[in-house]
Amino acid sequence: MLEAAIRVADRGGVAAITMRRVAQELGVEAMSLYHHVPNKEAILDGVVDAVFAAITLPSAESDDWRDAIRVRASSARAVLSQHSWALGLMDSRRNPGPATLRHHDAVLGVLRKAGFTLPMAAHAVSLIDSYVGGFVLQEANLPVTTPNDVEEVAGSILERLPADELPYLTEMIVDHALQAGYDHTREFGYGLDLILDALEARRR
Known part of the structure; x- marks a missing residue:
């Protein structure tokens, strides 16, 4: 049933999760x-809880807390990229399930x-x-x-710029975004490392 509800949400967001639609996804009557x-x-x-269960728990055995x-x-x-609808839902529940509780405990355990x-530890969890x-x-x-897509969108903006x-924005597009090998998804790792390094400095 939960898998069916997740499929419904993946297509239409949290608002799409209703007893009727989940039942339709399962091919049964809503009352069942x-x-x-x-x-x-x-x-x-x-x-x-199912979304939390799908996220890899940090290893308490790791030699480096940052790696974990x-x-x-x-x-x-x-x-969450597969289930972005869950972002606004994950912190809103008053009855967290076992996977959710294990997840939070494991993260706090690594930090402690x-x-x-x-x-x-509370600051670190909130920030990350x-x-x-x-x-x-x-x-x-x-x-x-x-x-x-980057080349198409950036090129279209550049034509009207x-x-x-706006010299700095032009520079960013021409000399950075449109350069060979540019990949905006790499920004995630860079930003995460900055956060972990800052937390390490505070920890010490």
């Missing part, structure tokens, strides 16, 4: 779902074992999750997905 869940809220709790958190953040980005104070969520949201709304009035 009530034998398995009490209401729509339980389905929403379940899909959030980097793996977790990259996995979260990959999972690395020597973060409790307040610093805000970065991952913001990047996923930005990616989901960008008008580009491939290098060819008054270079003498």
Whole structure:
């Protein structure tokens, strides 16, 4: 049932998750779902837990806390890129499931074992999750997905851009975005490393 609800949301967002639509996805009558869940809220709790379950847990055995958190953040980005509708839902549930609780405990465990104070661990989680969520949201709304898209969109903007009035933006497009090998998706790793390095400095 949860897999069906996720498919519905992948197509139409959170608002599309209704008892009727999930039942249609399963090929059953809506009333039959009530034998398995009490209401729509339980389905929403379940899909959030399923999304958390798909994100790789950071390894408590890692020699470098940054490596462990980097793996977790990259996995979260990959999972949420497939289910960007979950971004606004994941922190809204009052009844977190077991996968959600295990996930948060594992992240906090890596940070605490690395020597973060409790307040610093809370700061780190908030900062990293805000970065991952913001990047996923930005990616989901960008008008580009491939290098060819970048060239097409940037070239179109450049044609209408008054270079003498907006020299820095022109420079960014011509000398950066339109250069061979440019890949906007690499910005994720760069920004994440900056955050982890800053947290490491604070930890010390």
